[in-house]
Amino acid sequence: MTTVGLLYPGHAAEDDFPRIEILLDTDIRLPLFSTDPGEDAYRPDALRERGAAGRIAEGVEELRLAGAEALVWASTGGSFGLGWEGAHEQAAALARTAGLPASSTSVGFVHAVRELGARRVAVAAPYPEDVTGLFAQFLASAGVEVVAAASGGAASSAEAGSWEPERVKRLVLEADDPDAEVVLIPDTSLHTAAYVPELEEALGKPVLTACQVTVWEGLRLADRRMWAPRLGTLFATREPVRGSQEPKGIEVRE
Template sequence: MTALGLLYPGHAAEDDYPRIEMLMDSDIRLPVVHTDIGEDAHRVDALLEMGAPPRLAAGVEELRLAGAEAVVWACTSGSFVLGWDGAQEQVQSLAVAAGLPASSTSFAFAHALGELGARRVAVAATYPTDVADHFAAFLKASGADVVSVRGSGVITAAEVGTWGREEVLAMARAGDHPDAEAVLLPDTALHTAAYVPDLERELGKPVLTANQVTVWEALRLVNRRVNVPELGALFRKEPVVQV
């Protein structure tokens, strides 16, 4: 069995992970430990506090006890607001605290774009515009060409967690751009695991969502890949290790 540890801020769409685990139908397990988020607000000062190293380090012992072989900070906004260098320092600190390979959802997006060979991207975000712009800056630092950014102005993860299929599809449609090779939905508070095939059919291109890329990144850290078409183009690859 391979256990991939996820540190998830608060409670919103964490039930995406058991759904993804079920879709993978393998020996891979996704233990989730919830971190204390402080104030639930898509605001830069609150997000910086949410991703502070002590908050992340508090959950790593439970993941080690669960047998995790790697750990991913399953949060996008609580990492990209630090900027590229700051987000690197964040995951390095997490790796030291956990004694395990570590990453975050922000880096998962950057690495997933490399996997797909997609450079021109559109961002369709739940966040207020200023926070969405921080994500665009992070992607540009990774080498991506961000052709459009659309924020939805939602302040709390709690509200995002109530969105269903129609809201997710509407946001993705509104945030797409004809020049984009992929569309990115960067909030782990957003339920998307059940909708990726619908999103890709609707837009006619790869769609990367936060919980989807988080799991893919955890697999990458331990050199595992699984072929799960139900999770979109990112997972439609021949497995490196058969499961």
């Protein structure tokens, strides 16, 4: 059995993770602790506060007792809002607190893009434009080029969590660009686990969603590879692209 502990801010789309457990259909377990998100607002200051060390550390002991072998801070904005260096410092602090390998959804997106051997992406985000721009800057700091982006204008996680699949699909189609090798949907507040292959079929290219990437990143840290095409191309790649493998361990900096 492999157990990946998830620290998730508040309540929005956390039910995607039990769904992913079912789709993996194996001995992987994803215990989740809901942290206090603070003010639920898609603003840079609120996102930075959401990712404060004290808030994230709140659930560490519970997840350790649940047998977690690795931890992932399952928030995109709560990590990219700190910038590239800040997100790595956040993950390293979490790892030291837990005594376990740790990462975040935002850092996981970069690793997942590299896993697929891509460099140019499109971003379909429910955020306001300024917050989407922060994610694009985060990716650029990692050498990932954002060639197109679409912002849904949601004001909060609660609002994004209420979106129906058709609204997400419209945003993804709006964001796509012929030059993009992959399309990224960077918000763990969106329900997406049930239809990643459908999105990929519509676009003719890989799609990376926040909840999917969160689980993949945790399994990467636990050194567990999974073949589960019902979760999209990221889980249908049997071997990593040459040179794409990332370091593992307590210190998650690259």
